[in-house]
Amino acid sequence: MDFVNDVIAWKRDGHELDAGRLRAFVDGVVDGSVPSYQASALLMAMVLQGLSDGETLELARALVESGKMLDLSVVRRPVLDKHSSGGVGDKVTLVLAPLVAACGAVFGKMSGRGLGHTGGTVDKLESIPGFRVQLPQGEFVRQLERIGVAVVSQSERIVPADRILYALRDVTATIECDGLIAASIMAKKVASGTSALVLDVKVGRGAFMGDLGHARNLGRLCRLIGDAYDRPTTCIFTSMEAPLGRTVGNRLEVEEAWQVLGGEGPDDVREVTLTLAGALLALSDLGVDEPEGRRLAAAALDDGRAAEHFERWCFVQGGRWKPGEFHRLAAHEARAARAGYVTRVDALAVGQAAQIAGAGRRRIDDTVDPAAGVVLQRAVGDQVEAGDPLAAVFSRDPARRAQASAVLDRVFSVGDKRPQPGPLVLGRIEAEE
């Protein structure tokens, strides 16, 4: 019986792992002395026995200390960040980042590529020709000082243990553990120098969390870690039953974000963006409360400053932004089989169609097609006639397009009664100031 075997047995039997054991595990994963088969056995024991609040916090600490910690104090102002637990059509960061900067605060983000129905924020930004998502640290800092906004891809030196563990969790059915998820999210935020965070926890069919109770626990754990590191963290729970906005796909979402930045675009994207912007600005050094922050943000969307800041951001980070100028792929349309009201748009199915079309990754080394995705022509509550177009899927590959179309055909439910719209913002946990 070696030490790691004993650690695994300890967790298997439902006992609590102390800081020393968690650190030995994480350090061993990074230096290779804990082989992957022992790591995955321990991860499964963690998933099935759960992690206590104390274990979650100590795991986060061990992850943070597994790599380099970025010091953004040179910026001399709070660097705000927003993290989404992942939803379908979630392009909010694309709007929020320049919006917060346009309001006078500083937004800095290191973003992973990850797996999912579409790429991550960095994949979306890369759909803009020339946009550089890898910046040297000094340039990242200077850009934050100069224009108040920078979004780059996660450095490999930040929380290296998380990258190894996440890849292992992805193939061993050990993703689903609130403590593991919270430690993974928050360790990366702490290590990459975030001063204050708003966490958008998505709840519903298109999200990782199916119910609000579960989402609240994840939010609570993230807040706990944020508090321990003195990084104020506000959690906002938002609905992910239907996709957010009308587009799902990397470049398609940038185009929609551009509309929202100009004071237009779908109401739901604007509403979630303003809610998160209010919460973020209240955590900034601008001395505003949340309603004031929200009003500032709405004004910046409506008077053109947000869009202007987005253009400036693209320019500084190398992107040649020309709205509407991208390669249009062949489409397949889904049409209404009957007349009535749209009662449901299944976010999960939309996401799957977009992923099949080429917008997302199934494996970490898949490439994403910037132009692939889904555009929704109708939303929940809209009245339709039989034969009306409901949605279109765009894909480079005819076989993928056909396969995605078959999924798209299951997305819409049409009924006789106009449905009551559900709330978009489901709850929140305020950061302690």
Add this chain to the structure above:
Amino acid sequence: MDFVNDVIAWKRDGHELDAGRLRAFVDGVVDGSVPSYQASALLMAMVLQGLSDGETLELARALVESGKMLDLSVVRRPVLDKHSSGGVGDKVTLVLAPLVAACGAVFGKMSGRGLGHTGGTVDKLESIPGFRVQLPQGEFVRQLERIGVAVVSQSERIVPADRILYALRDVTATIECDGLIAASIMAKKVASGTSALVLDVKVGRGAFMGDLGHARNLGRLCRLIGDAYDRPTTCIFTSMEAPLGRTVGNRLEVEEAWQVLGGEGPDDVREVTLTLAGALLALSDLGVDEPEGRRLAAAALDDGRAAEHFERWCFVQGGRWKPGEFHRLAAHEARAARAGYVTRVDALAVGQAAQIAGAGRRRIDDTVDPAAGVVLQRAVGDQVEAGDPLAAVFSRDPARRAQASAVLDRVFSVGDKRPQPGPLVLGRIEAEE
């Protein structure tokens, strides 16, 4: 999400794995397409969610079919075997194998080396100079026909999946699952051609199973697999609070087995041997019931036929058996601190002392020292004076001897009242005929 990931998730969520999924897993482990980190995650999910009877049976089938199946029908008589779940000082196979043959039945065994406080039966036999534990299959069969007894080391081609999985379970804290244990034991018996089996499930401090209820479940599962393959299996539950007999160590145990074969030696070893012999002979083609079988066996121990058969067996399998002729190692003695009655001899501590002395393996590639081990000079119920010798530990290495002595000093409890002896045979599950 690949197929194996889905299989792991299915078990993680408490669902039942069907034959196809179990087979894909086992086959993938053997052909290398299922990496060890996925295998260990699934094993941990099995340990924590448990395996149903159906899963246990299908897992055993998949294990059996992962390699070669030995056909012993050429022997034209039932080939009997006995398996012990593992105890301290358990030398019963050394007596039982020639005893069953001396009574006119056929005993054939493929035995693993395994990990433990002492070596396995093949390690014990190898403490006899020249004893060959690797025989070609034809020679194994001819020896069974000629003298009715053969014990060899497990062929690598029998249940290769079990060897891989066992090595993985050993380092990932996933040994403890009745279904995994039963499938592992029985698959090897079925694949190595055993016609009928007696399983000696050890219960108590020196055994893997601490309580009878747990042991009964393991026995029940083994019987279930035996029934499915039409290999009658009787389970006998015996006590392992104190070590069996007075010796723990490879050659030391052969010497004690020799005494029992000659109608002498410790009562407990003789009693367990006769109980198992009766049960085994009742499963043979001799047409005897269990009490008759036991009487036949007792007579063979007492009239010299069993000892004679042991000598013949050693000769045929290459061993130069000379009782008492082995290298005697330096010893350290444990002595009674006070006068009174021995109330307890801690089997686990005796086993640990023997292992430290060099009698057993901690890792699969450790070598065992044939002459190392422990000799107990007193048993539970014996009266002792302060300073009386209680036990001696033999080791080649002074440092190991000192370390083992410190463990040995904790083995004996001495009290004022003579303890009531507990039963040796705790229960049984009869084979269906």
